[in-house]
Amino acid sequence: MVNAIYPGSFDPVTYGHLDIIRRAAGVVDKLVIGVLNNSSKNPLFSVEERIELLEKVTADIPNASVQYFEGLTVDFARECDAKVMIRGLRAVTDFESEMQIAQTNHSIAPDIETLFFATSLPYSFLSSTIAKEIAFYGSDLSGLVPPEVEEAFQEKFKKSSGE
């Protein structure tokens, strides 16, 4: 049995994340998507909203589940009985910070491996930040985020503009 976690902020989930989730779920037995409440980031969606969106868009992936976590990612991996942590790599710009995280994790938990997935070409420029910016200005999000996330953006920006 290979259990893996896929940790991140997912604020909100994009097709880039979903691509990694599907590909990872295809090669491991069980995948737990870990939603982190990153105190250094100021999220648009609450943890509950991010989890709900992830659950909706991964409902057809039987071996994937979604869980909240806080604290060290390696501790969360242990809680999930996972020896593998999945991360996605977009461009060279991701490489430096991802390398740093992976090496730090390896030094504190040598029994847990980080497995990188190279982004699929159409999503190589896509981040939650870019999706938020496009949504904020009301531009077309199709091809970037699932319809459930598009709707959540509409709700969010309707509320914040006081309509």
Ligand code: ADP
């Ligand atoms: P974090 O705040 O931990 O970076 P994110 O939600 O931004 O969380 O990303 C979680 C993981 O998904 C990271 O490994 C990130 O590199 C990866 N990722 C994000 N967007 C994409 C994408 N478009 N293609 C491939 N991987 C991605």
